[in-house]
Amino acid sequence: MYMRNGRVFQAAFRGVQRAIEEKAREYGVPVIYVDPKNTSRLCPVHGSKIVYGDESRIGKCERGGEIWHRDVAAVWNLLLKACASAGCPLSWRPSSHRVSCRASP
Ligand SMILES: [Zn+2]
Structure with a gap:
């Protein structure tokens, strides 16, 4: 909207x-429809809050300290939510920034 x-x-x-x-x-x-609530506010790796500066779209994870762009965090969280709601097993390896899905074609 x-x-x-x-x-x-x-x-x-x-x-x-x-x-x-x-x-x-x-x-x-x-x-797959997912609720976009909090998708840019939470770290997709740690599930902790991402702290953004005033008017900034770049933020820092409270737990891991890594830097996220608001839109990147949002799309990762949307993907994770979609996979969770579809029962699709998704594994996330933060060290390699690779995601694999056993159900992928
Ligand atoms: Zn994090």
């Missing part, structure tokens, strides 16, 4: 969502 000048552009969001659903269906790719 995008907000601009106090106006909600939910119709535009739905249009993008429908386009993604159609393209995924066309290629036989499953679509």
Whole structure:
């Protein structure tokens, strides 16, 4: 949902969502819906809070001290949530920054 000048552009969001659903269906790719809540606030490796400076999109994990871009942390957490909800076993090795999924084609 995008907000601009106090106006909600939910119709535009739905249009993008429908386009993604159609393209995924066309290629036989499953679509998994996840709650995006806190996906950029929590470290995908440690599950701890990422502390961001004022107006900054770069933050530091409270536990491990590693640096995260807000969008990168969010997409990793979205992937982890999607795999968890789909029952897909996902392993995460922070040292190599590699993720493997036994259910992948
Ligand atoms: Zn961390």
